[in-house]
Amino acid sequence: MTGEMSALQLVLTGDPALYAVVRLSLLVSLSAVLCAALIGIPLGALLALTRFPGREGVIVVLNALMGLPPVVAGLAIYLLLSRSGPLGTLGLLFTPGAMVIAQTLLVTPIIAALTRQTVEDLWLEYRDELAALGVGPLGRVATLVWDARFSLVTVLLAGFGRAAAEVGAIIVVGGNIEGFTRTMTTAIALETSKGDLPLAIGLGLVLIAIVVVINALAWGARRAGERYVG
Amino acid sequence: MFNRRTLIAALALGLAAVVPATAQDKSIIVSSTTSTQDSGLFGHILPLFKAKTGIEVKVISQGTGQALDTGRRGDADAVFVHAKAQEEKFVADGFGVKRNPVMYNxxxxxxxxxxxxxxxxxxxxxxxxxxxxxxxxxxxxxxxxxxxxxxxxxxxxxxxxxxxxxxxxxxxxxxxxxxxxxxxxxxxxxxxxxxxxxxxxxxxxxxxxxxxxxxxxxFNQYGVILVNPAKHASVKKDLGQQFIDWLISPEGQKAIASYKINGEQLFYPNATDTGA
Amino acid sequence: MRAPFSDLPLVLTEATIAAGPVTILDKVSLMFDAGPPTLLVGPNGSGKTTLLRAAMGLLPLTSGRISWGGRDNASPARRAIVFQRPVMLRRSAAANIGYALAATDTPHAQRIDELLALVGLAGMGNRPARRLSGGEQQRLALARALARDPAILFLDEPTASLDPASTKAIEDIVRDVAARGVKVVMSTHDLGQARRLGGDVALLHRGRLIEHAPAEEFFAQPRTKEARDFIAGELLV
CATH class of the missing domain: 3.40.190.10 (Periplasmic binding protein-like II)
Incomplete structure (x- = not known):
């Protein structure tokens, strides 16, 4: 991406560097949301259905972690993945993999906390029915998650919004390497520091447009599913 | 929305983001300063280096202090910065192999x-x-x-x-x-x-x-240092040294001198000035 | 049949359930055995729903005893209940039945179709369960309960909010199910319904069992003042 062109020109001319950046942004954020969903949804559902001492505390901490500053998450993963850190031998620092890990750390609390709330509300409605059907604990989790699936789409979107918007974590663990770990948000940060504010704003608009499209697609899928399943 | 096939596909996608990163071998990480990056110098010289050697240089741009820290932790193969006293301390402390003057502005x-x-x-x-x-x-x-x-x-x-x-x-x-x-x-x-x-x-x-x-x-002098492989075994010393050797070679120095914006030269090569 | 044992007879002995200072069920002794339906009647708040839930094994007793086929802790596999407002899972009608089948047996397309036909929902298996009418949902809930192949089936006011046509449909199913040898225990506030369906009638009042008699006897010669008042429509609380 050369600074001589406006963001609109880059989009219209199909600038390959721009598309690589967009592709990486989506790949990293969607992968992180997927990983966070695989951890956060079962975790949230289990938390909704189980009662143990300290449960309230866990819920409060989880809710608080929804506001975890990205740069703190980034720094934690950085120290973990640094060659001098405990997982340094993996050689993951300054790679897209590290960015996925950092964003997973950011998104998991959001998905887990919102899933807990969603599933717990549904559980109040389903509790007697599932007990009467003799459904065991694992079956309950599976049933509630499946029946809450349309609400969980919104939960995943909240997670995706967080991942797609943040720059603090991925710039620390990814290094904003051109053509390798540069995403929409880190590119915007870079163009801002180069003083190319119009290009930075333009890229910002492209990012917003992409996020809007993804939300629209997910929303459409949700509505279609609800219409079909009730 | 959530069927098993899309899940597996998405998982594979996630892995794809991770795997090529580790499989990519002919590349080095250079921690450098915002000035070399933001001015566009790397955008000018790195393609020339890659065309010659096939080595991809991944640049992390940070402040000099932070860039040296990145090298100290072993997270970069070379550092390319501009603070002579800090650079000399970096080498004296054993984190770098040798400081090579490259250019000034x-x-x-x-x-x-x-x-x-x-x-x-x-x-x-x-x-x-x-x-x-x-x-x-x-x-x-x-x-x-x-x-x-x-x-x-x-x-x-x-x-x-x-x-x-x-x-x-x-x-x-x-x-x-x-x-x-x-x-x-x-x-x-x-x-x-x-x-x-x-x-x-x-x-x-x-x-x-x-x-x-x-x-x-x-006066603003830039130097490049290979991170000491004796401190961090992960340092790609051969590829890193190749990059340094090219930077201070007549060819690399010419590439630096040829970078201009609106006819104005941004950096002046001086690798031969051993006192710089 | 699947299970090697039956849940019958179901015997409550001085079953008491209290929530704090309030006694919801007060030393109720009652037996349900194979035979025509048992109708639980009584004013609102008399303890009918609580009795059904306790008999299903969903509510622990505060004191007293409950046994199913002579066992205190029988697995609920051969019992089923339809709540007054059954919750439909967010899936198709067929999948709702399949879900209940899966909890007991292998889901089987043919069995699902049989059950749908039994409750008059043949051909509606693909409809989203939550998009069905109130009466249809109530019937689907019946089918779901029957999927468990129960020896005893509890129905909590299954026609409380239904129109006459839907009510009749449910009553027909209940008769059909009872004729197949399933013990039905059903609460209602509809005396006509109790007359039409009841093999025997149990009157609850303020958590206590007031009278338990064959239906004809209960309506023809009530023995207690409460029963006489109830039949006359004057036992309100």
Whole structure:
């Protein structure tokens, strides 16, 4: 991406560097949301259905972690993945993999906390029915998650919004390497520091447009599913 | 929405993001400064290096202090920075193999065109800074242990000002990169020290202009150091050394000299000057 | 049949359930055995729903005893309940039945179709369960309960909010199910319904069992003042 062109020109001319950046942004954020969903949804559902001492505390901490500053998450993963850190031998620092890990750390609390709330509300409605059907604990989790699936789409979107918007974590663990770990948000940060504010704003608009499209697609899928399943 | 096949596909996608990163071998990581990156120098010389050697150079751009820290932790294969004293300490502490001078340019004092301190056109940086301090004219400091920041601190010292003691509301350390410092100076009518390369390539000059330049104390030397493989076995010493050798070779030096914006040369190669 | 044992007879002995200072069920002794439906009647708040839930094994007793086929802790596999407002899972009608089948047996397309036909929902298996009418949902809930192949089936006011046509449909199913040898225990506030369906009638009042008699006897010769008042429509609380 050369600074001589406006963001609109880059989009219209199909600038390959721009598309690589967009592709990486989506790949990293969607992968992180997927990983966070695989951890956060079962975790949230289990938390909704189980009662143990300290449960309230866990819920409060989880809710608080929804506001975890990205740069703190980034720094934690950085120290973990640094060659001098405990997982340094993996050689993951300054790679897209590290960015996925950092964003997973950011998104998991959001998905887990919102899933807990969603599933717990549904559980109040389903509790007697599932007990009467003799459904065991694992079956309950599976049933509630499946029946809450349309609400969980919104939960995943909240997670995706967080991942797609943040720059603090991925710039620390990814290094904003051109053509390798540069995403929409880190590119915007870079163009801002180069003083190319119009290009930075333009890229910002492209990012917003992409996020809007993804939300629209997910929303459409949700509505279609609800219409079909009730 | 959630069936098993899409799940597996998405998982595979996630893995795909991770795997090629580790499989990619002919590449090195260089931690460098914001000035070399933001000025576009790397965008100019790295394709030439890659065409010749096939080695991909991944640049992390940070302040000099942070870039050296990245090297210290073993997270980069080479560091390419501009703060001679810090670089020499880095090597002396055993983190780097050898410091190689590569190129220089100079710092310039940037300020509002309205020039509230009345220092425009001078050549004596020490006198200019003293005037700024006396008139309490707004000044933006990088405040981020970068090469430019340490150069600024040295210049205050040269002006006989103990900035730690004397600084007041007029002196703002923002703790950010060169571009952010210039953006801040532009929007708050303040003076700021910048390297010339970043200044020339900077796009948001607004009401700013060069007010002092040409003082020999504004000299800005860049050096490159291979991170010591004895400290960190993960360092790709052969590929890193190849990069350094190319930078200081006549070919690399020519590539640096040929980088121009609007006909203006940004960096001057001086690898042969062993004292630099 | 699947299970090697039956849940019958179901015997409550001085079953008491208290929530704090309030006694919801007060020393109720009652037996349900194979035979025609048992109708639980009584004013609102008399303890009918609580009795059904306790008999299903969903509510622990505060004191007293409950046994199913002579065992205190029988697995609920051969019992089923339809709540007054059954919750439909967010899936198709067929999948709702399949879900209940899966909890007991292998889901089987043919069995699902049989059950749908039994409750008059043949051909509606693909409809989203939550998009069905109230009466249809109630019937689907019946089918779901029957999927468990129960020896005893509890129905909590299954026609409380239904129109006459839907009510009749449910009553027909209940008769059909009872004729197949399933013990039905059903609460209602509809005396006509109790007359039409009841093999025997149990009157609850303020958590206590007031009277338990064959239906004809209960309506023809009520023995207690409460029963006489109830039949006359004057036992309100």
């Amino acid at each position: 100079d710092f310039v004092l940037i300020g509002p065109k309205s020039d509230p301190a009345g220092i425009k056109g001078g050549q004596d940086i020490a006198r200019a800074l003293t005037t700024i301090k006396n008139k309490k004219a707004a000044f933006i400091s990088r405040g981020d242990r970068s090469g430019t920041h340490s150069a600024e601190l040295n210049l205050w010292k040269a002006a006989g000002v103990d900035i730690e003691k004397e600084k007041g509301d007029w002196y703002k350390a923002i703790g950010q990169g060169m571009g952010a410092a210039l953006n801040t100076a532009g929007s708050s009518n303040a003076y700021v020290l910048s390297d010339r390369a970043t200044w020339i390539s900077f796009k948001n000059k607004s009401n700013l202009a060069i007010v002092v330049e040409g003082d020999k104390r504004l």
